[in-house]
Amino acid sequence: MHTDDSILVDGFKHIKYHQHNFSENEMRVNSETYFNNISQRRSVRNFSNKAFSIDIIENLIKTASSAPSGANKQPWTFCVVKNAKIKKRIREAAEEEERKSYSERMNDEWLNDLKHLGTDANKPFLEIAPYLIVVFKKPFEYDKQGNKHQNYYVNESVGLACGFLISAIHNAGLVTLTHTPSPMRFLEKILNRPDNERAFLLLPVGYASEDAYVPDIQKKNLNEVMKIYE
Template identity: 70%
Template sequence: MKPEKTILINGHKHIQFQHESVSENEMLKRATTFYNMCNKRRSIRDFSEKEIPIEVIENLIKTASTAPSGANKQPWTFCVVKSAEIKHKIRLAAEEEERKSYAERMSDEWLEDLKHLGTDANKPFLETAPYLIIVFKKPYEIDAEGKKHPNYYVNESVGLACGFLISAIHNAGLVTLTHTPSPMRFLEQILKRPSNERAFLVLPVGYPATETFVPDIERKKLNAIMNVY
Protein backbone atom coordinates (compact mmCIF):
# COMPACT_ATOMS: atom_id res chain seq x y z
CA MET A 1 0.00 0.00 0.00
CA LYS A 2 1.44 3.35 -1.09
CA PRO A 3 2.00 5.96 1.62
CA GLU A 4 -0.59 8.75 1.63
CA LYS A 5 0.61 11.90 -0.13
CA THR A 6 0.01 15.17 1.67
CA ILE A 7 0.65 18.83 0.87
CA LEU A 8 0.04 22.14 2.61
CA ILE A 9 -2.35 24.69 1.09
CA ASN A 10 -2.55 28.02 2.91
CA GLY A 11 -0.82 26.25 5.79
CA HIS A 12 -3.45 23.52 6.05
CA LYS A 13 -2.87 19.82 5.39
CA HIS A 14 -4.45 18.33 2.28
CA ILE A 15 -4.42 14.62 1.46
CA GLN A 16 -4.40 13.12 -2.02
CA PHE A 17 -7.84 12.14 -3.31
CA GLN A 18 -8.16 8.48 -4.23
CA HIS A 19 -10.43 8.06 -7.25
CA GLU A 20 -11.85 4.80 -8.58
CA SER A 21 -11.66 4.96 -12.36
CA VAL A 22 -14.21 2.87 -14.27
CA SER A 23 -14.92 2.33 -17.96
CA GLU A 24 -17.65 4.27 -19.74
CA ASN A 25 -19.71 1.07 -19.98
CA GLU A 26 -19.42 0.50 -16.23
CA MET A 27 -20.20 4.18 -15.61
CA LEU A 28 -23.40 3.95 -17.65
CA LYS A 29 -24.33 0.67 -15.97
CA ARG A 30 -23.94 2.17 -12.50
CA ALA A 31 -25.83 5.34 -13.41
CA THR A 32 -28.69 3.33 -14.91
CA THR A 33 -28.86 0.90 -11.98
CA PHE A 34 -28.96 3.72 -9.44
CA TYR A 35 -31.62 5.59 -11.40
CA ASN A 36 -33.79 2.49 -11.70
CA MET A 37 -33.53 1.95 -7.96
CA CYS A 38 -34.36 5.58 -7.12
CA ASN A 39 -37.22 5.65 -9.60
CA LYS A 40 -39.01 3.04 -7.48
CA ARG A 41 -38.94 5.35 -4.46
CA ARG A 42 -42.32 6.62 -3.31
CA SER A 43 -43.52 8.66 -0.37
CA ILE A 44 -45.22 6.16 1.96
CA ARG A 45 -47.82 7.02 4.61
CA ASP A 46 -48.77 3.51 5.73
CA PHE A 47 -46.08 1.87 7.83
CA SER A 48 -45.57 -1.53 9.40
CA GLU A 49 -44.57 -1.60 13.06
CA LYS A 50 -41.84 -4.16 12.27
CA GLU A 51 -38.62 -3.33 14.11
CA ILE A 52 -35.41 -2.19 12.43
CA PRO A 53 -31.93 -2.72 13.92
CA ILE A 54 -30.56 0.56 15.26
CA GLU A 55 -27.31 -0.18 13.42
CA VAL A 56 -29.18 0.33 10.14
CA ILE A 57 -30.40 3.75 11.27
CA GLU A 58 -26.88 4.67 12.40
CA ASN A 59 -25.48 3.85 8.97
CA LEU A 60 -28.23 5.82 7.23
CA ILE A 61 -27.32 8.87 9.26
CA LYS A 62 -23.61 8.35 8.66
CA THR A 63 -24.41 8.36 4.95
CA ALA A 64 -26.33 11.64 5.33
CA SER A 65 -23.32 13.13 7.09
CA THR A 66 -21.17 12.60 3.98
CA ALA A 67 -23.09 15.36 2.16
CA PRO A 68 -21.21 18.52 1.21
CA SER A 69 -21.74 21.59 3.39
CA GLY A 70 -20.76 25.24 3.36
CA ALA A 71 -17.17 25.61 4.64
CA ASN A 72 -17.51 22.01 5.90
CA LYS A 73 -19.48 23.31 8.89
CA GLN A 74 -21.86 20.30 8.76
CA PRO A 75 -24.71 22.36 10.25
CA TRP A 76 -27.04 19.49 11.07
CA THR A 77 -28.28 17.28 13.88
CA PHE A 78 -30.25 14.07 13.33
CA CYS A 79 -32.50 13.15 16.26
CA VAL A 80 -33.70 9.54 16.21
CA VAL A 81 -37.00 8.98 18.01
CA LYS A 82 -38.03 5.44 18.96
CA SER A 83 -39.93 6.16 22.19
CA ALA A 84 -43.67 5.56 21.76
CA GLU A 85 -44.38 8.31 24.29
CA ILE A 86 -42.36 10.91 22.42
CA LYS A 87 -43.76 9.85 19.05
CA HIS A 88 -47.27 10.27 20.46
CA LYS A 89 -46.45 13.80 21.66
CA ILE A 90 -45.02 14.66 18.25
CA ARG A 91 -48.11 13.33 16.48
CA LEU A 92 -50.51 15.32 18.66
CA ALA A 93 -48.55 18.55 18.14
CA ALA A 94 -48.09 17.96 14.41
CA GLU A 95 -51.77 17.21 13.84
CA GLU A 96 -52.76 20.36 15.74
CA GLU A 97 -50.63 22.46 13.37
CA GLU A 98 -51.85 20.52 10.34
CA ARG A 99 -55.50 21.10 11.23
CA LYS A 100 -54.81 24.84 11.36
CA SER A 101 -53.00 24.66 8.03
CA TYR A 102 -55.80 22.79 6.24
CA ALA A 103 -58.47 25.05 7.78
CA GLU A 104 -56.77 28.47 7.68
CA ARG A 105 -53.25 28.66 6.26
CA MET A 106 -53.44 26.86 2.92
CA SER A 107 -54.90 28.66 -0.08
CA ASP A 108 -57.74 27.15 -2.07
CA GLU A 109 -55.33 26.47 -4.93
CA TRP A 110 -52.91 24.68 -2.60
CA LEU A 111 -55.70 22.50 -1.19
CA GLU A 112 -56.90 21.71 -4.71
CA ASP A 113 -53.34 20.69 -5.72
CA LEU A 114 -53.21 18.28 -2.76
CA LYS A 115 -56.51 16.51 -3.45
CA HIS A 116 -55.10 13.86 -5.78
CA LEU A 117 -52.57 12.83 -3.12
CA GLY A 118 -55.29 11.97 -0.59
CA THR A 119 -53.63 13.78 2.32
CA ASP A 120 -55.29 15.35 5.34
CA ALA A 121 -54.43 16.54 8.84
CA ASN A 122 -54.28 13.03 10.31
CA LYS A 123 -50.70 11.72 10.59
CA PRO A 124 -50.80 8.19 12.08
CA PHE A 125 -47.43 7.37 10.52
CA LEU A 126 -45.79 9.53 13.17
CA GLU A 127 -46.63 6.76 15.64
CA THR A 128 -46.69 3.58 13.56
CA ALA A 129 -43.27 4.00 11.93
CA PRO A 130 -40.67 2.36 14.21
CA TYR A 131 -38.38 5.40 13.95
CA LEU A 132 -38.70 9.10 13.32
CA ILE A 133 -35.60 10.93 12.17
CA ILE A 134 -35.99 14.62 12.98
CA VAL A 135 -33.47 16.72 11.06
CA PHE A 136 -32.43 20.00 12.64
CA LYS A 137 -30.46 22.78 10.97
CA LYS A 138 -27.95 24.90 12.88
CA PRO A 139 -27.74 28.53 11.69
CA TYR A 140 -24.81 29.06 14.06
CA GLU A 141 -22.57 27.24 16.53
CA ILE A 142 -22.12 28.17 20.18
CA ASP A 143 -18.65 27.73 21.67
CA ALA A 144 -17.76 26.91 25.29
CA GLU A 145 -17.79 30.62 26.16
CA GLY A 146 -21.26 31.10 24.72
CA LYS A 147 -20.08 33.02 21.64
CA LYS A 148 -21.98 32.50 18.39
CA HIS A 149 -20.18 31.47 15.19
CA PRO A 150 -22.09 31.51 11.89
CA ASN A 151 -22.63 28.56 9.59
CA TYR A 152 -22.91 29.08 5.84
CA TYR A 153 -25.40 27.94 3.19
CA VAL A 154 -27.29 26.20 5.98
CA ASN A 155 -30.52 25.39 4.12
CA GLU A 156 -28.63 24.18 1.08
CA SER A 157 -26.29 22.03 3.17
CA VAL A 158 -29.03 20.43 5.26
CA GLY A 159 -31.18 19.93 2.17
CA LEU A 160 -28.34 18.03 0.51
CA ALA A 161 -27.88 15.87 3.62
CA CYS A 162 -31.59 15.06 3.60
CA GLY A 163 -31.37 14.02 -0.04
CA PHE A 164 -28.51 11.67 0.80
CA LEU A 165 -30.53 10.33 3.74
CA ILE A 166 -33.66 9.66 1.70
CA SER A 167 -31.63 7.84 -0.95
CA ALA A 168 -29.89 5.77 1.73
CA ILE A 169 -33.23 4.83 3.31
CA HIS A 170 -34.56 3.62 -0.04
CA ASN A 171 -31.31 1.81 -0.83
CA ALA A 172 -31.59 -0.08 2.48
CA GLY A 173 -34.98 -1.48 1.49
CA LEU A 174 -36.96 0.83 3.75
CA VAL A 175 -39.47 3.59 3.07
CA THR A 176 -40.00 7.13 4.27
CA LEU A 177 -42.02 10.31 3.84
CA THR A 178 -40.92 13.94 3.97
CA HIS A 179 -43.14 15.54 6.61
CA THR A 180 -42.96 19.28 7.27
CA PRO A 181 -45.70 20.44 9.64
CA SER A 182 -45.50 24.22 9.73
CA PRO A 183 -44.56 25.80 12.04
CA MET A 184 -42.32 23.14 13.59
CA ARG A 185 -41.06 24.84 16.74
CA PHE A 186 -42.89 22.22 18.82
CA LEU A 187 -40.22 19.69 17.80
CA GLU A 188 -37.49 21.79 19.38
CA GLN A 189 -39.54 21.99 22.55
CA ILE A 190 -40.51 18.31 22.77
CA LEU A 191 -36.95 17.12 22.12
CA LYS A 192 -35.43 19.94 24.24
CA ARG A 193 -32.98 20.99 21.54
CA PRO A 194 -30.45 23.79 22.11
CA SER A 195 -31.22 27.36 21.05
CA ASN A 196 -29.11 27.15 17.88
CA GLU A 197 -31.15 24.34 16.31
CA ARG A 198 -34.26 24.71 14.13
CA ALA A 199 -36.46 21.83 12.97
CA PHE A 200 -36.01 21.23 9.23
CA LEU A 201 -37.66 17.93 8.32
CA VAL A 202 -39.38 14.87 9.81
CA LEU A 203 -38.65 11.49 8.21
CA PRO A 204 -40.63 8.48 9.46
CA VAL A 205 -38.58 5.37 8.64
CA GLY A 206 -39.68 1.76 8.43
CA TYR A 207 -41.19 -0.97 6.28
CA PRO A 208 -44.37 -0.32 4.33
CA ALA A 209 -47.60 -1.81 5.67
CA THR A 210 -48.55 -5.19 4.20
CA GLU A 211 -51.04 -3.58 1.82
CA THR A 212 -49.97 -0.09 0.82
CA PHE A 213 -51.34 2.13 -1.92
CA VAL A 214 -49.76 5.27 -3.39
CA PRO A 215 -51.16 7.92 -5.78
CA ASP A 216 -51.07 6.97 -9.46
CA ILE A 217 -48.80 9.82 -10.53
CA GLU A 218 -45.88 10.21 -12.92
CA ARG A 219 -42.59 12.06 -12.78
CA LYS A 220 -41.80 14.70 -15.37
CA LYS A 221 -40.05 13.45 -18.49
CA LEU A 222 -36.37 14.18 -18.99
CA ASN A 223 -36.99 16.74 -21.75
CA ALA A 224 -39.14 18.75 -19.33
CA ILE A 225 -36.44 19.04 -16.67
CA MET A 226 -33.10 18.98 -18.53
CA ASN A 227 -31.53 21.52 -20.87
CA VAL A 228 -28.18 20.97 -22.57
CA TYR A 229 -26.20 24.04 -23.72
Protein backbone atom coordinates (compact mmCIF):
# COMPACT_ATOMS: atom_id res chain seq x y z
CA MET A 1 0.00 0.00 0.00
CA HIS A 2 1.40 3.41 -0.89
CA THR A 3 0.66 6.93 -1.97
CA ASP A 4 2.67 9.10 -4.31
CA ASP A 5 4.66 10.46 -1.35
CA SER A 6 5.17 7.37 0.82
CA ILE A 7 5.51 3.59 0.71
CA LEU A 8 5.87 0.81 3.28
CA VAL A 9 9.14 -1.12 3.38
CA ASP A 10 8.98 -4.13 5.71
CA GLY A 11 6.16 -2.36 7.49
CA PHE A 12 8.02 0.91 7.93
CA LYS A 13 7.00 4.15 6.23
CA HIS A 14 9.41 5.57 3.66
CA ILE A 15 8.75 9.01 2.20
CA LYS A 16 9.54 10.24 -1.29
CA TYR A 17 12.90 11.97 -1.57
CA HIS A 18 12.78 15.22 -3.49
CA GLN A 19 16.12 16.32 -4.89
CA HIS A 20 16.91 19.80 -6.15
CA ASN A 21 18.34 19.09 -9.58
CA PHE A 22 21.06 21.42 -10.83
CA SER A 23 22.67 21.58 -14.23
CA GLU A 24 26.24 20.38 -14.42
CA ASN A 25 27.43 23.98 -14.64
CA GLU A 26 25.37 24.93 -11.57
CA MET A 27 26.88 22.00 -9.68
CA ARG A 28 30.34 23.15 -10.67
CA VAL A 29 29.64 26.70 -9.52
CA ASN A 30 28.00 25.55 -6.27
CA SER A 31 30.82 23.17 -5.41
CA GLU A 32 33.48 25.78 -6.16
CA THR A 33 31.64 28.45 -4.17
CA TYR A 34 31.37 26.15 -1.18
CA PHE A 35 35.05 25.23 -1.42
CA ASN A 36 36.12 28.87 -1.64
CA ASN A 37 34.15 29.56 1.53
CA ILE A 38 35.10 26.54 3.62
CA SER A 39 38.78 26.71 2.60
CA GLN A 40 38.98 30.00 4.52
CA ARG A 41 38.14 28.17 7.76
CA ARG A 42 40.94 28.15 10.30
CA SER A 43 41.44 26.89 13.83
CA VAL A 44 41.51 30.10 15.87
CA ARG A 45 42.89 30.40 19.41
CA ASN A 46 42.39 34.13 19.91
CA PHE A 47 38.74 34.83 20.70
CA SER A 48 36.70 37.94 21.35
CA ASN A 49 34.24 37.87 24.23
CA LYS A 50 31.63 39.58 22.04
CA ALA A 51 28.23 38.05 22.79
CA PHE A 52 25.65 36.77 20.31
CA SER A 53 22.25 35.14 20.60
CA ILE A 54 21.82 31.54 21.72
CA ASP A 55 19.44 30.88 18.80
CA ILE A 56 22.46 30.96 16.49
CA ILE A 57 24.05 28.16 18.54
CA GLU A 58 20.75 26.28 18.38
CA ASN A 59 20.78 26.49 14.57
CA LEU A 60 24.37 25.22 14.48
CA ILE A 61 23.49 22.22 16.64
CA LYS A 62 20.39 21.47 14.57
CA THR A 63 22.71 21.33 11.56
CA ALA A 64 25.09 18.98 13.38
CA SER A 65 22.17 16.78 14.41
CA SER A 66 21.17 16.34 10.77
CA ALA A 67 24.31 14.26 10.15
CA PRO A 68 23.99 10.58 9.20
CA SER A 69 24.48 8.02 11.97
CA GLY A 70 24.57 4.25 12.35
CA ALA A 71 20.99 2.91 12.24
CA ASN A 72 19.89 6.54 12.74
CA LYS A 73 20.64 6.19 16.47
CA GLN A 74 22.02 9.77 16.62
CA PRO A 75 24.41 8.83 19.46
CA TRP A 76 25.35 12.35 20.55
CA THR A 77 24.64 15.08 23.05
CA PHE A 78 25.76 18.69 22.52
CA CYS A 79 26.21 20.52 25.82
CA VAL A 80 26.34 24.30 25.48
CA VAL A 81 28.22 26.11 28.24
CA LYS A 82 27.67 29.84 28.71
CA ASN A 83 28.08 30.02 32.49
CA ALA A 84 31.35 31.76 33.40
CA LYS A 85 31.98 29.68 36.52
CA ILE A 86 31.60 26.43 34.62
CA LYS A 87 33.84 27.68 31.81
CA LYS A 88 36.49 28.55 34.42
CA ARG A 89 36.30 25.04 35.90
CA ILE A 90 36.64 23.52 32.43
CA ARG A 91 39.64 25.70 31.64
CA GLU A 92 41.40 24.82 34.90
CA ALA A 93 40.83 21.09 34.42
CA ALA A 94 41.83 21.19 30.74
CA GLU A 95 45.04 23.09 31.47
CA GLU A 96 45.95 20.63 34.20
CA GLU A 97 45.68 17.75 31.73
CA GLU A 98 47.49 19.71 29.02
CA ARG A 99 50.43 20.49 31.32
CA LYS A 100 50.79 16.77 31.99
CA SER A 101 50.63 16.06 28.27
CA TYR A 102 53.27 18.61 27.32
CA SER A 103 55.61 17.58 30.15
CA GLU A 104 55.05 13.82 30.36
CA ARG A 105 52.75 12.25 27.77
CA MET A 106 53.95 13.67 24.44
CA ASN A 107 57.20 12.33 23.03
CA ASP A 108 59.81 14.54 21.38
CA GLU A 109 58.54 13.86 17.87
CA TRP A 110 55.01 14.89 18.81
CA LEU A 111 56.19 18.06 20.53
CA ASN A 112 58.37 18.93 17.56
CA ASP A 113 55.43 18.45 15.17
CA LEU A 114 53.41 20.95 17.21
CA LYS A 115 56.03 23.72 17.32
CA HIS A 116 54.97 25.44 14.08
CA LEU A 117 51.43 25.79 15.45
CA GLY A 118 52.53 27.77 18.50
CA THR A 119 50.45 25.75 20.96
CA ASP A 120 51.06 25.24 24.67
CA ALA A 121 49.18 24.20 27.80
CA ASN A 122 47.50 27.59 28.32
CA LYS A 123 43.88 27.68 27.09
CA PRO A 124 42.44 31.15 27.86
CA PHE A 125 39.94 30.80 25.01
CA LEU A 126 37.98 28.35 27.15
CA GLU A 127 36.92 31.29 29.31
CA ILE A 128 36.92 34.07 26.71
CA ALA A 129 34.71 32.48 24.01
CA PRO A 130 31.02 33.25 24.64
CA TYR A 131 30.06 29.59 24.30
CA LEU A 132 31.66 26.20 24.66
CA ILE A 133 30.05 23.27 22.89
CA VAL A 134 31.05 19.99 24.52
CA VAL A 135 30.19 17.02 22.31
CA PHE A 136 29.50 13.71 24.00
CA LYS A 137 29.21 10.33 22.30
CA LYS A 138 26.77 7.70 23.53
CA PRO A 139 28.00 4.10 23.15
CA PHE A 140 24.62 2.85 24.36
CA GLU A 141 21.15 4.09 25.31
CA TYR A 142 18.75 3.32 28.11
CA ASP A 143 15.09 2.70 27.34
CA LYS A 144 12.29 3.81 29.68
CA GLN A 145 12.62 0.56 31.62
CA GLY A 146 16.34 1.11 32.19
CA ASN A 147 17.51 -1.56 29.74
CA LYS A 148 20.67 -0.92 27.71
CA HIS A 149 20.56 -0.80 23.91
CA GLN A 150 23.64 -0.71 21.68
CA ASN A 151 24.48 2.16 19.37
CA TYR A 152 26.40 1.53 16.14
CA TYR A 153 29.41 3.16 14.48
CA VAL A 154 29.45 5.66 17.33
CA ASN A 155 32.82 7.32 16.68
CA GLU A 156 32.13 7.59 12.96
CA SER A 157 28.65 9.01 13.55
CA VAL A 158 29.73 11.61 16.11
CA GLY A 159 32.75 12.53 13.97
CA LEU A 160 30.42 13.22 11.04
CA ALA A 161 28.17 15.38 13.22
CA CYS A 162 31.19 17.36 14.43
CA GLY A 163 32.24 17.94 10.82
CA PHE A 164 28.78 19.30 10.04
CA LEU A 165 29.01 21.49 13.15
CA ILE A 166 32.42 22.96 12.31
CA SER A 167 31.28 23.75 8.77
CA ALA A 168 28.11 25.40 10.11
CA ILE A 169 30.11 27.51 12.58
CA HIS A 170 32.30 28.84 9.78
CA ASN A 171 29.30 29.41 7.52
CA ALA A 172 27.70 31.54 10.26
CA GLY A 173 30.75 33.84 10.34
CA LEU A 174 32.11 32.50 13.61
CA VAL A 175 35.30 30.65 14.52
CA THR A 176 36.13 27.59 16.56
CA LEU A 177 38.94 25.28 17.58
CA THR A 178 38.84 21.51 17.92
CA HIS A 179 40.13 21.08 21.46
CA THR A 180 40.78 17.56 22.70
CA PRO A 181 42.51 17.58 26.10
CA SER A 182 43.38 14.00 26.89
CA PRO A 183 41.97 12.41 28.94
CA MET A 184 38.64 14.28 28.86
CA ARG A 185 36.71 12.49 31.61
CA PHE A 186 36.71 15.70 33.67
CA LEU A 187 34.08 17.09 31.26
CA GLU A 188 31.68 14.32 32.18
CA LYS A 189 32.12 15.13 35.87
CA ILE A 190 31.91 18.92 35.59
CA LEU A 191 28.77 18.75 33.43
CA ASN A 192 27.29 15.86 35.43
CA ARG A 193 26.64 13.71 32.37
CA PRO A 194 25.03 10.24 32.63
CA ASP A 195 27.13 7.09 32.55
CA ASN A 196 26.32 6.36 28.89
CA GLU A 197 28.06 9.52 27.65
CA ARG A 198 31.75 9.99 26.91
CA ALA A 199 33.42 13.31 26.12
CA PHE A 200 34.35 13.42 22.43
CA LEU A 201 35.24 17.01 21.48
CA LEU A 202 35.33 20.50 22.98
CA LEU A 203 34.59 23.46 20.70
CA PRO A 204 34.83 27.09 21.84
CA VAL A 205 32.60 29.20 19.58
CA GLY A 206 32.67 32.94 19.00
CA TYR A 207 34.21 35.76 17.03
CA ALA A 208 37.92 35.99 16.40
CA SER A 209 39.65 38.75 18.34
CA GLU A 210 40.83 41.75 16.34
CA ASP A 211 44.46 40.74 16.92
CA ALA A 212 43.97 37.06 16.01
CA TYR A 213 46.76 35.40 14.04
CA VAL A 214 46.88 31.84 12.72
CA PRO A 215 49.82 29.71 11.59
CA ASP A 216 50.80 30.10 7.93
CA ILE A 217 50.13 26.50 6.92
CA GLN A 218 49.03 24.86 3.68
CA LYS A 219 46.77 21.92 2.94
CA LYS A 220 47.99 19.03 0.79
CA ASN A 221 47.54 19.35 -2.96
CA LEU A 222 44.60 17.54 -4.54
CA ASN A 223 46.84 14.99 -6.24
CA GLU A 224 48.20 14.01 -2.81
CA VAL A 225 44.80 13.21 -1.31
CA MET A 226 42.69 12.01 -4.27
CA LYS A 227 43.11 8.93 -6.46
CA ILE A 228 40.82 8.36 -9.46
CA TYR A 229 40.18 4.84 -10.77
CA GLU A 230 38.75 4.87 -14.31
